[in-house]
Amino acid sequence: MFNRLIVILFLCSSVGSLMAQPAVYTTANAHSHNDYEQSLPFWEAYQHGFGSIEADIFLLNKEPELLVAHTLEEIAQNKRRLDSLYLLPLLQCMRQHGGYPFVDVNQKLQILIDVKTTAAPTLQKLVETLEKYPELTHNTSVQFAISGNRPSQDSFRLYPPYIVFDAELKKDYNNEALQKVVMMSANLKDYTAWKGTEPLPAQDRTVLIAAIRKAHDLHKPVRFWGAPDNPEAWQTLMELGVDYINTDHIAALSDTLNRLHASKKTSATTIQRSALYSSCACNDSASDANKAAIEFHQQRCLTDASKRYDQALFFAPPKEASPEEQKIILKFAPRLMTVPSEPFKLKDAVAIMHPSAPWIAYHLFWEDDIDFPDDNDPCDHEIIWVRLNQERTEISDYFVYFHGRILKACPQAVIDARQHQNRAMAFVQWGKHGSMPLGWKDIDILTDTKDIEYPFIRENSSSDTVNLYHYNEAIYKKLSTKGHQSLHSPFAKHWPQKFTGSFHDFINFSKPVDLSQALRSKGYMMVSCLNNAVINRYFLPYNFAVKTEWPEWICEDLGVRH
Incomplete structure (x- = not known):
């Protein structure tokens, strides 16, 4: 029917984000303007996966129901009900x-809903x-946004939760x-x-950037009507x-x-080599200081990192x-499954709930990584991010950190989580602890020369894309034949070779690890x-490798496109 896939997101600085190429757009970013004028109202836009569909409505005397049309003259010719x-x-x-x-x-x-008659x-x-x-x-998967003739902003609050508003960009709102x-x-x-x-x-570009920034600074998405409606304009x-x-022009957009999608994507559910910090998750001052801290941390300048x-x-x-937030954190703690012979224990666990967006980051600190005994990090840091609905009562999505990449769980994995008390499933690789969501065998990633297993991957494939099943075969081949990376390290003398x-x-x-118990034991939970x-x-008195703060999908929940 349509292809609604999320693909690579490029991190942009807070200064240049509106000028740089933003996240890859999908039909979920498409708005069917005056949709009722299409040959198949609702259905054509819906079948193309459009995220927004417009209906203009009239309330007329002697008419018992709301009618859809652009002008009164159209109603005289054809009375169509909302x-x-x-x-x-x-x-x-x-x-x-x-x-x-x-x-x-x-x-x-x-x-x-574009209101054509008196608002109230x-x-x-x-x-x-x-x-x-x-x-x-x-x-919560559907919203009715009011445009056109709106009531005064002071009366917005009087309407039910399912009635929300499309504000006028040129106006100011309390x-x-x-x-x-x-x-x-x-x-x-x-x-x-x-x-x-x-x-x-x-x-004109400068003027438009300022207008767009006004909406984004308020964490609101923006739309322009009356815009040129052709591929060159859409791209701009x-x-x-x-x-x-x-x-x-539904089909053309x-x-x-979809063609833009196909040219940019690495896989249906992957960000390849994700950025370490999100430019939307915190205010600019905190983000700038955090970016500097992470750069020092990566260089092992830990005193300078801590100051920043x-x-x-x-x-x-x-x-x-x-206590209530802790209940939520523990309720949604993912299910972890390891291999029975896993050599490293889960050393620590930290959960951080975002203060504004319905996201929780679950940080896992395994005792070490089988390939890196000499890296001066006495742990192996991995992450699972759980995205909730706005009410924080149900899982909406989840994402896992996988060797520098971020994997997005497929819809079936989310359904499975809901069937298991809203707890996501993650499978943890032997010795290396890359986390994989349910359905991992069907996920494709790009090969990368930075991967230790790269030569083993290339033995069986010359493609730039590799299925996670075959990626794990390459890891297995390396670890079962060559062994781990530092066989002669004194720090690894008690490890399996x-x-x-x-x-x-x-x-x-098949071996479960109780993440919720690990969180309860030390209480490492914060907002x-x-x-x-x-x-x-x-929390941690020892060093750890810095990893991605939040997937860029969090920007959607904060109303910002990056």
């Missing part, structure tokens, strides 16, 4: 997919209409109103006369960092996004997890946007 055109088809899709709008349970759908009575009627469909209004705002929009013609068939003038808008691409970590924590103070057993034994992940800083300054 419920039959959009709500009932959406409900049908939700029921087909177990309560989610799409097959991919992580993809959300926005219905943008029209919205009252809209609320009455939506109340008939609790499967839609009580579902903090209370912003709590109900999920997007900011504007007419592109208010900023530029650009036609989209020639390069965007430099002066994506380069600027516009979050929703507005179109009347879908084709452009202290600065970062000053700008973004952490707090101890409350090789893996003894079959490949089946090597991937026999912070900074991971490495908290671990360094609050």
Whole structure:
């Protein structure tokens, strides 16, 4: 039907993020403008996986239901109701997919309601209409965003939770109103006369960057209507960092996004060589200090690193997890499965809950890595990130750190987690502790000359892409024949030199490790946007290798595109 895949994200600095190529866009970033004018309203945009679909509504005297059209003249010719055109088809899709709008349970759908008649009575009627469909209004995968004739911002708070607002980019909003705002929009013609068939003038680009930054600084995605609607214009808008691409040409935009996707992707679920720090997870001052700290930490300048970590924590103070937050952390602690002959114990575990986004980072510190006895890190640091729904009652996604990469769990793995008390499954490699989500055998990654196993991978394949099953075969071959990297190290004299057993034994992940008990035993749980800083300054008295703070997917939950 459509290809909704998340692929490589490129980290951009806070200064240049709006000018640089942002994350690869998918059809989830596409907005079907005036969708009711399509030959198949709702269905065409839906089948292409569009993340936002627009319906203009009228409330008219003598008409019992809300009508969909662009003008009154259109209503005179054809009376089409909001419920039959959009709500009932959406409900049908939700029921087909177990309560989610799409097959991919992580993809959300926005219905943008453009109010054409007086705001207050029209919205009252809209609320009455939506109340008939609790499967839609009580579902966090669907949102109804109000555009067009809006009520005053002071009355935003009076509407039910499922009614949110598309704010006007040129206006200012108070903090209370912003709590109900999920997007900011504007007419592109208010900023530029650009036609989209020639390069965007430099002066206009500067003006647009400032406007986009206004929305992003408020952690709100941005959309421009009235924009040129062609591939050249779409590309320019994506380069600027516009979050929703507005179109009347559904198939053409879908084709452009899917082709862009195919040209950029490494695998359906992988970030190759992930950046260590996210530019969106903390405020700029904390992020800058944290970046400096991580650079010192990587160079083993630990005193300087600790000083910079202290600065970062000053700008973004952490707090101890409350009893309720500890319950949430323990509730969602992933299930860990190791090989029975695993030589290293789980030495420590740290859990850090993000203060704003519904994310928890579970840091695992194994006694060591079989290949690195001499690296001056008396542990092997691995991470599993769990993404929750906004209410923090259910797992939404999870991600694992795997030898410098980030693997995103497939939808089936998320469903499995929900069936096991919302606890994600991670399989831990023998001796090396790379974590793999359920369904790991079907995940592809790019080969990398930095991998110790690279020569063994190349023995069986000349492709730049390797399946994780075959990647593990290469690791097994190395460890079972050549052995680990430092056979003569005095620090490894009590370690097994090789893996003894079959490949089946090597991937026999049947021994559970109780992560929740490890967290309870020392109580290493905190709320912070900074991971490495908290671990360094609050928990571990020994050095550890710095790893990625947060996957860049967290930016979506903070309303920022990077």
